[in-house]
Amino acid sequence: MLxxxxxxxxxxxxxxxxFFFAGNCFAQEEEIAAGPATIILDSIxxxxxxxxxxxxxxIEFAENDCAKCHHHTIGTPSTGTxxxxxxxxxxxxxxxxxxxxCHLSDPYSEEGKKIRxxxxxxxxKDKPSLKGAYHQFCISCHEEVDGPYTCDGCHPRxxxxxxxxxxxxxxxxxxxxxxGHH
Amino acid sequence: MAMKRLIADGHVPIAxxxxxxxxxxxxxxxxxxxGLTPKQYFTQFFRNPFNWILIAIYSVGIPVTVGRxxxxxxxxxxxxxxxxxxxxxxxxxxxxxxxxxxxxxxxTTVEVFGRKDFKPIERLALLNGLLGYFFAVIFxxxxxxxxxxxxxxxxxxxxxxxxxxxxxxxxxxxxxxQVAELVPALAEWLNWPSAKKYIKSMVLGLTIAGxxxxxxxxxxxxxxxxxxxxxxxxxxxxxxxxxxxxxxSSIFAGLSMLIVVSTLCKKFMSWRCxxxxxxxxxxxxxxxxxxCALALITYFIIKILAVxxxxxxxxxxxxxxxxxxxxxxxxxxxxLVLYTMAVRNQNASLAxxxxxxxxxxxxxxxxxxxxxxxxxxxxxxxxxxxxxxxxFTVYATYIVTYRFILYRLPILYTWKGDK
Amino acid sequence: xxxxxxRSLLKGGLAGGVIGALGLGKKAEAAxxxxxxxxxxxxxxxxxxxxxxxxxxxxxNKEQKLPAPDKPFDDFSVFDEIHLGQKRRPxxxxxxxxxxxxxEGQDKPVYRKIQCNHCNEPACLSSCFVNAYTKTPEGxxxxxxxxxxxxxxxxxxxxxxxxxxSYSSVLNPVVKKCIMCYDTRLKFGRRPxxxxxxxxxxxxxxxxxxxxxxxxxxxxxxxxxxxxxxxxEKEVGGTSWLYLSGVPFEEVGFDTHLGNQPILNYVxxxxxxxxxxxxxxxxxxxxxxxxxxxxxxxxxxSESQK
Numbered sequence: 001m002l003x004x005x006x007x008x009x010x011x012x013x014x015x016x017x018x019f020f021f022a023g024n025c026f027a028q029e030e031e032i033a034a035g036p037a038t039i040i041l042d043s044i045x046x047x048x049x050x051x052x053x054x055x056x057x058x059i060e061f062a063e064n065d066c067a068k069c070h071h072h073t074i075g076t077p078s079t080g081t082x083x084x085x086x087x088x089x090x091x092x093x094x095x096x097x098x099x100x101x102c103h104l105s106d107p108y109s110e111e112g113k114k115i116r117x118x119x120x121x122x123x124x125k126d127k128p129s130l131k132g133a134y135h136q137f138c139i140s141c142h143e144e145v146d147g148p149y150t151c152d153g154c155h156p157r158x159x160x161x162x163x164x165x166x167x168x169x170x171x172x173x174x175x176x177x178x179x180g181h182h
Numbered sequence: 183m184a185m186k187r188l189i190a191d192g193h194v195p196i197a198x199x200x201x202x203x204x205x206x207x208x209x210x211x212x213x214x215x216x217g218l219t220p221k222q223y224f225t226q227f228f229r230n231p232f233n234w235i236l237i238a239i240y241s242v243g244i245p246v247t248v249g250r251x252x253x254x255x256x257x258x259x260x261x262x263x264x265x266x267x268x269x270x271x272x273x274x275x276x277x278x279x280x281x282x283x284x285x286x287x288x289x290t291t292v293e294v295f296g297r298k299d300f301k302p303i304e305r306l307a308l309l310n311g312l313l314g315y316f317f318a319v320i321f322x323x324x325x326x327x328x329x330x331x332x333x334x335x336x337x338x339x340x341x342x343x344x345x346x347x348x349x350x351x352x353x354x355x356x357x358x359x360q361v362a363e364l365v366p367a368l369a370e371w372l373n374w375p376s377a378k379k380y381i382k383s384m385v386l387g388l389t390i391a392g393x394x395x396x397x398x399x400x401x402x403x404x405x406x407x408x409x410x411x412x413x414x415x416x417x418x419x420x421x422x423x424x425x426x427x428x429x430x431s432s433i434f435a436g437l438s439m440l441i442v443v444s445t446l447c448k449k450f451m452s453w454r455c456x457x458x459x460x461x462x463x464x465x466x467x468x469x470x471x472x473x474c475a476l477a478l479i480t481y482f483i484i485k486i487l488a489v490x491x492x493x494x495x496x497x498x499x500x501x502x503x504x505x506x507x508x509x510x511x512x513x514x515x516x517x518l519v520l521y522t523m524a525v526r527n528q529n530a531s532l533a534x535x536x537x538x539x540x541x542x543x544x545x546x547x548x549x550x551x552x553x554x555x556x557x558x559x560x561x562x563x564x565x566x567x568x569x570x571x572x573x574f575t576v577y578a579t580y581i582v583t584y585r586f587i588l589y590r591l592p593i594l595y596t597w598k599g600d601k
Numbered sequence: 602x603x604x605x606x607x608r609s610l611l612k613g614g615l616a617g618g619v620i621g622a623l624g625l626g627k628k629a630e631a632a633x634x635x636x637x638x639x640x641x642x643x644x645x646x647x648x649x650x651x652x653x654x655x656x657x658x659x660x661x662n663k664e665q666k667l668p669a670p671d672k673p674f675d676d677f678s679v680f681d682e683i684h685l686g687q688k689r690r691p692x693x694x695x696x697x698x699x700x701x702x703x704x705e706g707q708d709k710p711v712y713r714k715i716q717c718n719h720c721n722e723p724a725c726l727s728s729c730f731v732n733a734y735t736k737t738p739e740g741x742x743x744x745x746x747x748x749x750x751x752x753x754x755x756x757x758x759x760x761x762x763x764x765x766x767s768y769s770s771v772l773n774p775v776v777k778k779c780i781m782c783y784d785t786r787l788k789f790g791r792r793p794x795x796x797x798x799x800x801x802x803x804x805x806x807x808x809x810x811x812x813x814x815x816x817x818x819x820x821x822x823x824x825x826x827x828x829x830x831x832x833x834e835k836e837v838g839g840t841s842w843l844y845l846s847g848v849p850f851e852e853v854g855f856d857t858h859l860g861n862q863p864i865l866n867y868v869x870x871x872x873x874x875x876x877x878x879x880x881x882x883x884x885x886x887x888x889x890x891x892x893x894x895x896x897x898x899x900x901x902x903s904e905s906q907k
Contacts, residue, residue: 108792108806125807126815132802136650139801143709151654151675151800165659167673254771261768263690266753294886296894327751327766327774331731339731339748345868346754347730348875386890394882398875405871409728409758409864412856425871561685 041134047161051154061145069137070097103133185226185453193218195454196590198598199373213371216589232450236578243575246568250324258568265563267325267552269573274321276548278314279353279403280428281541283436285311285360286389286396287473293389300469302462305367305593306447307440309584312360314439315353317580324572345405352399359392370597371590397429404428407551415555417497417506418547420488430484433477435544437470438517441537443584447594454588456595464530471533474540475521482514502558509550513543637721641740642787643809643841644796645816646714648853649826650803653680653699653712660798661697661716664782668694688854691715693765696779697795702853711846713853714803716795717742717763717779718833719841724864725755725764733776739788740809740841741781749775760837760859781841809841816845838863 041051062068096102104112107129121127128136142149151157162168189195196217199207208217215223227233250258259268288307291297323329335341335350362381369378381388404424407414411421420427447455448463489495497503520536523529553563588594659674661667671694672679680701682689688700697716704711723742726734731750735743744764751774756764764778782793791797796804805815813834820827832844837859844850851857 108797125811126805126818128802131800135800136802139652149652164663165655165674166662166670167675171673172669172671252771254769254774256768256770259768261766263692263756263765264687264762266756266766290886294890294893296890327753327768328749329751331748331750334748334750335730339733339745341730341732343872344728344730344754345871346728346752350730386887390883390886390890393886394878397878397882401871401874405868406754406757408867408871409724409754410760411864411867412760412859413757421867422870425874560687
């Protein structure tokens with residue numbers, strides 16, 4: 001229950017924050033270098049510590065081209081897979097900037113299902129969840145630019161995670177390896 | 183051999199209700215001891231070199247077999263997920279069952295087609311069938327993960343759409359049919375004429391039931407492999423022909439096995455055979471050989487037909503194709519030619535030789551389908567040595583049981599005073 | 602009547618009691634084609650997304666309460682394991698595993714997750730003589746260990762080499778395979794544990810028909826990224842788990858020669874002869890008997906007339 005509450009709270013808080021930053025971004029369109037300096041990504045941190053995402057440096061990495069990451073929304077013409085403007089040019093949804101604004105942290109939860117229903121999503125049902133979006137987007141880029149692309153590279157594993165992976169202090173003892181099957 | 187010496191010393195094997203001189207009836211206990219004193223019995227037992235081989239097999243085999251039930255299948259097999267069926271079924275079910283088709287073949291010949299000239303060997307054929315099936319079930323019990331649930335498909339949870347369901351029901355029913363068919367022999371031995379009379383009244387029904395059940399489950403054993411179209415090599419696989427291949431080959435397999443067993447009886451157990459059996463054996467062997475030759479030519483044709491039907495010619499020129507050709511030549515064409523020559527020249531010894539080859543050929547075919555060409559695209563499973571030991575042990579028990587019954591019941595001889 | 606499916610048809614066939622038991626029930630099998638449960642769920646596996654992190658394996662282990670693995674789930678040396686020339690496969694201790702493939706012309710390795718594909722017409726189900734398998738309306742292929750005898754025909758029949766067997770157990774060896782987390786999740790409309798754990802959403806959970814639509818869309822919207830084929834859409838009659846790949850499927854260990862027929866179709870050729878043998882044989886052989894023994898009977902008759 002606690003976890004759901006946490007997610008719920010994030011769901012309310014994040015779009016508000018996102019909207020604020022979005023407005024900020026558009027207001028200073030010429031200067032671009034805006035947005036939060038760091039974002040803490042912890043919506044479902046369980047097996048891993050939250051990520052302290054250094055947004056400021058990533059703006060530098062992206063050479064001030066927001067659209068490199070914020071596909072669909074910021075930047076003209078919008079890049080990535082989207083032909084968003086074909087339908088959404090005059091809609092509020094194009095103003096959403098934060099990842100969370102579109103990518104739900106748990107689209108499979110009751111809450112997630114409700115939001116999807118309210119949005120009446122027809123063509124974007126196959127949109128990845130927040131976690132999916134991060135990992136698809138970040139890792140592909142990190143692999144290219146030689147950024148960290150292993151799990152621990154971005155978020156150290158928690159003790160619970162070690163237990164989950166049978167790693168570290170929870171690693172199976174060599175004596176357990178007996179018995180081969182084929 | 184040991185018995186021969188006793189008989190030379192004046193011992194007469196039991197073949198009637200009464201002890202000769204006194205007209206007192208044999209007790210069942212005495213019949214079990216073959217009319218010998220325990221001392222005489224054990225002397226002949228230990229004089230027989232074959233028993234020493236058996237003792238050797240059992241001294242290793244019994245502990246291993248017990249171990250299978252104490253430590254699980256994982257202890258005696260390689261626990262393969264890719265080869266879920268090993269030698270227990272590959273040999274115990276898929277080879278034993280066709281070699282036991284003799285029961286229904288001879289039953290049909292004598293009772294349905296009225297060929298009374300095959301009567302002297304009919305009981306041996308029935309016993310060969312019964313024991314083969316019974317031990318196939320024993321092998322199955324060794325192989326099943328939870329043998330105590332054997333009756334589940336019958337009464338607890340039924341899956342009637344499965345081929346194995348049919349096999350289970352038919353083998354169970356056919357076992358009872360074969361027991362019934364052999365009741366007369368037991369009834370004579372136990373002096374229990376009413377049972378014999380009762381069975382005689384329904385022998386035709388039993389025999390026809392035997393034909394139906396045999397046709398279907400012999401075929402079903404083949405059809406079991408149609409579940410694995412990608413796993414069995416195409417040359418050994420044919421969805422429309424598989425059941426027919428298995429059924430048709432079981433005909434000459436059963437008959438050839440009968441020739442082999444009768445040959446062994448004649449050679450090692452002649453003291454137990456009466457003149458009726460021995461004098462008619464060559465003639466009957468040639469008769470069986472004729473049946474084998476006919477079944478073999480049919481089998482050969484449908485094997486080639488299946489290759490043509492599925493258009494598998496391209497596989498013939500691979501390594502597997504060579505192996506297939508070897509199986510067909512050594513296991514089908516050679517016995518076919520030898521049987522034909524034997525029938526033509528009235529040469530019973532040649533028929534016996536070709537029967538031996540045909541039995542090997544059918545064993546090779548079944549092992550090829552179940553184990554050797556199975557997973558031909560993966561790797562070859564070599565059975566664990568303990569698996570092999572258990573197969574030898576159970577098969578040895580089959581031979582011991584076979585011999586135990588042949589020594590006693592009127593299978594190879596006619597019971598006297600029972601007309 | 603529309604709801605009548607193969608299962609209930611079979612049960613109807615069983616009502617025939619002994620006849621059904623003797624094999625006539627099989628007739629029902631050939632009757633009617635079952636299109637599959639309309640709302641069955643599935644998972645779309647997009648191999649272009651998988652990075653081989655093995656989180657799905659860890660999640661499966663936890664959810665299904667499986668024994669500890671031989672190596673930690675973050676030990677990637679398992680990808681180099683070759684046993685008897687084969688890469689890893691699902692076992693009694695792991696219902697799902699990921700294998701790595703180094704495909705020529707690809708700068709990155711391709712990973713492939715293996716688990717039960719939850720066929721529309723499962724071969725394991727149709728080969729089971731104690732009815733231990735069930736295809737639920739949600740799409741999962743379930744296994745009932747309480748009735749399993751341990752004949753392992755399902756393992757022979759499975760074209761994907763999925764079911765494993767707990768050979769090591771003495772008193773209760775059973776088949777071990779993925780059940781799509783039916784008991785704990787699918788039944789309640791939730792994703793299987795592996796799909797939830799997957800960081801890159803390589804595993805997309807949804808209605809099977811939606812997944813096929815997504816897969817088509819992904820192929821269409823990303824020209825050149827995918828091979829134009831959805832593995833599992835038609836293979837062996839279709840499976841609930843579907844695969845998209847950026848490289849030809851045979852290069853990442855898929856059997857592309859399975860054909861689109863359900864395995865059961867290969868067995869039908871035999872099943873159709875069963876009722877014929879059962880009905881025709883008795884009359885045929887009784888006839889043979891009468892013909893063969895006519896002379897004998899005549900002789901007897903004339904003897905008795907004398």
